Amino acid sequence: AQKVTQAQTEISVVEKEDVTLDCVYETRDTTYYLFWYKQPPSGELVFLIRRNSFDEQNEISGRYSWNFQKSTSSFNFTITASQVVDSAVYFCALSEAGGSSNTGKLIFGQGTTLQVKP
Amino acid sequence: DGGITQSPKYLFRKEGQNVTLSCEQNLNHDAMYWYRQDPGQGLRLIYYSQIVNDFQKGDIAEGYSVSREKKESFPLTVTSAQKNPTAFYLCASSMGRRNSPLHFGNGTRLTVT
Numbered sequence: 001a002q003k004v005t006q007a008q009t010e011i012s013v014v015e016k017e018d019v020t021l022d023c024v025y026e027t028r029d030t031t032y033y034l035f036w037y038k039q040p041p042s043g044e045l046v047f048l049i050r051r052n053s054f055d056e057q058n059e060i061s062g063r064y065s066w067n068f069q070k071s072t073s074s075f076n077f078t079i080t081a082s083q084v085v086d087s088a089v090y091f092c093a094l095s096e097a098g099g100s101s102n103t104g105k106l107i108f109g110q111g112t113t114l115q116v117k118p
Numbered sequence: 119d120g121g122i123t124q125s126p127k128y129l130f131r132k133e134g135q136n137v138t139l140s141c142e143q144n145l146n147h148d149a150m151y152w153y154r155q156d157p158g159q160g161l162r163l164i165y166y167s168q169i170v171n172d173f174q175k176g177d178i179a180e181g182y183s184v185s186r187e188k189k190e191s192f193p194l195t196v197t198s199a200q201k202n203p204t205a206f207y208l209c210a211s212s213m214g215r216r217n218s219p220l221h222f223g224n225g226t227r228l229t230v231t
Contacts, residue, residue, distance in 0.1 A: 009158065033217045043225040045208065050219055091160065095216045103168055104149045104214040105176075108161040 002027045004094050006109035013082055014117050021077040021112045023092030029053070033095040034075045035106060036066065040088045051075060082116045089113050120145045124209050124223035131203075131230050139194045139226045141209035147221070149214030150192035154178060155206040155225075164207075167192055168214050196228060203230045 003026040013019045025034065036048040049059060051068050059066045063080045079086055093106040122143045131137045143150065149168050153161040163176030167186040181200025186192055192211075196203045206227050210220040 045222040
């Protein structure tokens with residue numbers, strides 16, 4: 001069965017601290033895709049990154065970086081020098097199982113609420 | 119600008135009444151989805167549609183119904199049979215492939231009393 005686990009329900013940090021959001025996934029597929037989304041207080045989920053299972057290179061985008069490790073089935077997200085505007089709920093998601101039905105469905109983790117205090 | 123529009127943002131209904139949530143997209147996406155978000159439970163899939171006039175149940179379809187008469191529109195009806203309808207509802211669309219990111223609307227917060 002496919003599953004995404006975000007064990008950290010809530011994280012609170014002070015501005016300028018680094019913070020890592022954990023994501024662990026389960027799948028039997030050899031080809032799959034992982035995603036991170038940000039949900040600010042406005043409610044809309046904003047797409048941050050997609051990673052395919054064949055690309056284990058870490059990704060850096062400004063203050064954001066992602067560490068994908070197939071050996072531990074993890075796709076962790078780090079915010080460097082956090083800012084108040086980073087306060088949001090962050091979701092990790094996994095593409096549906098492969099096979100004949102490619103519908104684009106995503107399986108989401110429970111989400112991690114990040115609060116960055118000034 | 120292309121995007122997904124959900125309306126209304128807040129909706130209040132009495133128990134026993136059906137209510138329809140609107141979702142419109144102008145991204146020319148083939149696939150559309152409805153997710154429900156509850157505190158501590160992440161997003162759960164209600165219904166999805168890959169093409170006009172076709173849709174499939176997701177993980178929690180009981181008490182909900184949808185239609186897909188136009189590519190741009192995918193309304194969700196919360197029926198009186200839904201036992202716990204108060205939640206935040208999110209509509210999304212995508213190209214419908216496994217590597218396609220979902221694009222989300224702003225959501226509708228439904229409160230049933």
